[in-house]
Amino acid sequence: MLHFPSANSAAHRPSLRDVARLGELLNDDVWAFSNCRVDAPGRPVAEIDWFFYNVRHGTLMVSEWKGFPHRVVSATDTGARWQLEGGLLVANPIEQVSKQLDAVRLALRNGILPQYFPDFDPRQLLLMQSVYSPQVDERTEIERIRWGKVYGSLPDLAAVISTSTSPAPLHLPGADARLGLAKALCALFRTSCPADVKARLGVPKHDAGVDVVQRISEIHRQIAALHVELADLLLAGAGGNSRHAEPKPQPEPPAPAAAVVKATKPAPALTEQQRMHAHVVRSFQGVNGSVDAAARALEKAWAAVLADPLLHGAAGISVTSFGSAGSPLVKEKHGSLSKVLGMQLRKWCILQAEAAGLKPRDVAGKPSNIRVR
Template sequence: MLHFPSANSAAHRPSPRDVARLEDLFDDDVWAFSNCRVDAPGRPVAEVDWIFYNARHGTLMVSEWKGFPQRVALATDTGTPWLLEGGMAVSNPIEQVSRQLDAVRAALRGGILPQHFPAFDALQLRIMQSVYSPQVDRNTTIERIRWGKVYGDLPELAAVIANSTSPAPLLLPDAGARLELAKALCALFRTTFPHEAETKLRVSPNGGDTDVVLRISAIHRQIAALHGELADLIVAAGMRSSPTPPPAVGTAPLAAVKNPQPKVNTAHAAASQTPALTEYQRMQAHLTRSFQGVNGSAAAATKALEEAWRSILGDPLLHGESGISVSLFGNVGMPLVKERHGSLPKVLGMPLRKWCVLQAEAAGLQPKDVPGKPSNLRVR
């Protein structure tokens, strides 16, 4: 996701947790403008929580995010207030987002469409609208709403933004036009334009048709897929390996056998002769596999570390006499996060050993200290 936060230092900021979750759910084709201020001629200035643009599908969404003191019991269409659990009535956010959408539509028609989509019929402009509230759950009664939808689940909302198409999409003629459009939208919505966004949107100056950013992203995904496959093969080979049994008493040595031997699958034979994996290699295989496809955000890195540690807790070959080595886990995991996020404690928000203990307890285990091995944990 390309995130363009408000340029107003006094404006509200979205929750870092929400931003990290969105970055986890979207690729860079989704542009997210947060806490926008939209000033359309003849209309009141609109304060908009989120405006999403899917550059790949050419779709737009205006989204109002609401937090309520109680669970939402009834979400209605325009004309009536919403009801919270306990009977409290609150202003209808569907009405609010509808006014915001009118301002955004007018602003886009007045400047963006003529400049960046000159052949587009402005009357065909379609913009989705939504309300997201964590206080909406499966027990909330949601009346039929004519325009827009209400969401209480962030992945569900993100799936709509990522996958919806439009009968009249706002599609740019080439990837090279994305940079100028992004800058124009930031100016219109009064959001900042981060340097990393420009780096991702700028294409090669050689005039080729290849979108360099997308191609680099694709290469990284291919490399990650290969690393994941390699990790699976390493673990599988280690599980198949076993010591060669001694020959039975009285049998002839192999060289004395005259009859030709049947051909064997060389790949299987090589795998069966693979030496048992070292503790380091097994730890590395778990971490490499969990980091496959990670998009680079701190939240995604934390999730990958959680998955790797859970799989390590479930790997009986890493539960030696001295327990599981937390320091080895840190040594293997550090290079995967250091370049982007710094140290593991910084990513996790606490010392690594404390985090490992909490994760083990959350998995229903009872981690214990190992005498003489202060960095190790025994969980069985």
């Protein structure tokens, strides 16, 4: 899967676990644009969770992703709300995705088709629509949906994206147009085109649009990051990092000599703030100046904090300490942490912990702390 994430640093981001799972289920024939904003003439700006384009089959899908507080008991077609376990009624996402689909169709007809598919009849443009919610299961009563499908598992959704065909497929006009079309769709959906995606699109290494100096700088930073990771692995292998390896048994020390041996003063243990700072600094090694790179570095640092048993004290993990360590590394270029993450730090930390399969809880008397163990 080629993933084109939102270019807006304040936009919501899909779960890293969901993106990784989609990457396992979909190959590079599928272009996936997440958290899109679409301007269509005469219509309000449409917020799109996911837009999928299978370039091999020429099929398109607009997908609304919903997370509900309880299991979905009943999923109905347009005209009625959905019912959750416990009796709560919620807005019908089928109706939401239908409105989004109209905006996407109009924008594609006006902007993309005339330039990249001039021979395609705009009236034949077909888009699939779907709703994905992990709270939908085998017990959910799904009414017959006229214009879309409801999915409760990513493999089921991915299978449709991968295999569906269309009576009017929108095939790529040629291999040379891949990058141009991808950039045009990114502009339409306000998403970015990461460097690794450009490489997988087959962009020439010496493309005229590439800033050679910037790219060389990025490569050096990536090499530096690999050296840091290699050093950590060497320490782990030598038993120097208790988080990654069990300590190796040490041989019995030799009998002390007759002379008096001066005891070596043990190094002082790192404070919580120092350990937190070390995780953050290590994660920012080799990071370039983009907002997305900063956000990924913070995700890596927080994952390291969650895995560090010495930061799970009686009062839980201090989100404030994590913020104090991360703020100086993003403030100069990107402003506050909340601007980089698209939400308040504590909320983001909780969502990341949940995405990792943990169950974060509040700590009484410590509003800035959370406990996950």
